[in-house]
Amino acid sequence: MSGVVGIISGKDCKENLFYATDYHSHLGTSFGGLAISDGRSTAKKIHSIARVQFKSRFAEDIDFINMHGNAGIGVISDRDTQPLIMRLKFGEYAICGAGYIDNQDELAKKLIDEGIVFSEMPNGKVNQIELAAKLINKGKTLVDGIEYMHRHIDGSMSLLLLGKEGVYAARDKYGRTPLVLAERNGDKIVVSETCSYKNLSFETKKYLGPGEIVFLSSKETKQLRKPNDILQLCTFLFVYAGFPASEYEGKNVEEFREISGRIIAKHDSVEVDFVAGIADSGTAYAHGYSHESGVPVKIPLLKYTPGWARSYVPPAQETRDLIALMKQITADVLIKGQRMVITEDSIVRGTQLKNFLLVKLWNSGAREVHVRPACPALMFPCKFLYSTRQLDELFARRIIKQFHGKHIENVEPYLDLDSPDYRKMINAMEKDLNVTSLRYQRLEDMMTTTGLPAESLCTYCWTGKTVR
Numbered sequence: 001m002s003g004v005v006g007i008i009s010g011k012d013c014k015e016n017l018f019y020a021t022d023y024h025s026h027l028g029t030s031f032g033g034l035a036i037s038d039g040r041s042t043a044k045k046i047h048s049i050a051r052v053q054f055k056s057r058f059a060e061d062i063d064f065i066n067m068h069g070n071a072g073i074g075v076i077s078d079r080d081t082q083p084l085i086m087r088l089k090f091g092e093y094a095i096c097g098a099g100y101i102d103n104q105d106e107l108a109k110k111l112i113d114e115g116i117v118f119s120e121m122p123n124g125k126v127n128q129i130e131l132a133a134k135l136i137n138k139g140k141t142l143v144d145g146i147e148y149m150h151r152h153i154d155g156s157m158s159l160l161l162l163g164k165e166g167v168y169a170a171r172d173k174y175g176r177t178p179l180v181l182a183e184r185n186g187d188k189i190v191v192s193e194t195c196s197y198k199n200l201s202f203e204t205k206k207y208l209g210p211g212e213i214v215f216l217s218s219k220e221t222k223q224l225r226k227p228n229d230i231l232q233l234c235t236f237l238f239v240y241a242g243f244p245a246s247e248y249e250g251k252n253v254e255e256f257r258e259i260s261g262r263i264i265a266k267h268d269s270v271e272v273d274f275v276a277g278i279a280d281s282g283t284a285y286a287h288g289y290s291h292e293s294g295v296p297v298k299i300p301l302l303k304y305t306p307g308w309a310r311s312y313v314p315p316a317q318e319t320r321d322l323i324a325l326m327k328q329i330t331a332d333v334l335i336k337g338q339r340m341v342i343t344e345d346s347i348v349r350g351t352q353l354k355n356f357l358l359v360k361l362w363n364s365g366a367r368e369v370h371v372r373p374a375c376p377a378l379m380f381p382c383k384f385l386y387s388t389r390q391l392d393e394l395f396a397r398r399i400i401k402q403f404h405g406k407h408i409e410n411v412e413p414y415l416d417l418d419s420p421d422y423r424k425m426i427n428a429m430e431k432d433l434n435v436t437s438l439r440y441q442r443l444e445d446m447m448t449t450t451g452l453p454a455e456s457l458c459t460y461c462w463t464g465k466t467v468r
Ligand code: SF4
Pocket: 176, 233, 234, 235, 236, 237, 381, 382, 383, 384, 385, 387, 458, 459, 460, 461, 462
């Protein structure tokens, strides 16, 4: 998903930029990058964070230690190396972003055919930040260029640009990824995750609207482009990707998860000995379930956190599987002979749940395992963020493919909870996962729990429907 930070400070911004960027580490495991401007020149540093955490990489980096200035941007990136320093026709900017350009190949080809050169092409793919910058460069002004970029990309892209004059923050045209402005005694910070500035004593000032562009400097905060009317915030931020202390459009993630767990319990009638969440995101759902039902919470799966990345993010399946296998350790005495509800944020591929977590529970002597994901079955690969890309990666689609011998286009019957096809799919899933029962959260319940208007939420990965 990636997360970004931009900062303007009355003093050297380095330390605050470092911590605020680090607080986005749950959003990516590929690269961490920082750029700092002293008003005359901009220095940047990028590190791979695939195996070594952002903090460790930068804390002892002599180049970073020597970077000083009052304005900076930082990024935790799930795919591209960033920030990039690009000389546009409007000036020189360090640029970073959060999003995904689904039509990147087509756009890159068009630009290359026009004679535009791309410097960064790892694995034959353009760097999306470079692509975004080259599209921006086609505008008459910086703002016009950002609008041009938004008009031409399929997907989403929220960007920060650091120039000599200050920081430009431009939220994606439908606001799928957040950008939030906060202040502290004249200092300004703009971030993806509000949790990133809470310990730095900044206070939230404004959630940028979809497509909104603001300029930040020590002298002013200026709106350069008004927000669009249509918001399509990524609902998966609440379900899984966001950090629990964060707020999106003013709504807290942990509260969403706790209430979701209550709703799951309200619709549930199984008799169990305890409820357990798969850490980390599943835990709050388990607490909500317990508060509603009176079923006690236990922790039969203990997560050994130090040194392990989130298993959703690393691109290689073997890496994800290894992480899933090694991270969770069973407390066998809590499991043997017990009936349990397991709350989970979602089932994406299903392979880790099936091959590692459930096997561990059964091997430890579980009597019944009832799985309760906090969102509906994922049916469509996300095309707005760096996430699942193929139908075959999605558990629900693989099950449906078994019925038809191929992937089908119209999955409507499998979205209708009252249809025989939906029941057939759930039965096949229960068998495939080897669980006593499986029940997904309802789409309407998930959306209502966000506390935001339904029309302001992106639910494409569950419904296949979107505003573009
Ligand atoms: S498709 Fe799903 S993961 Fe992608 S932006 Fe929409 S809600 Fe988020």
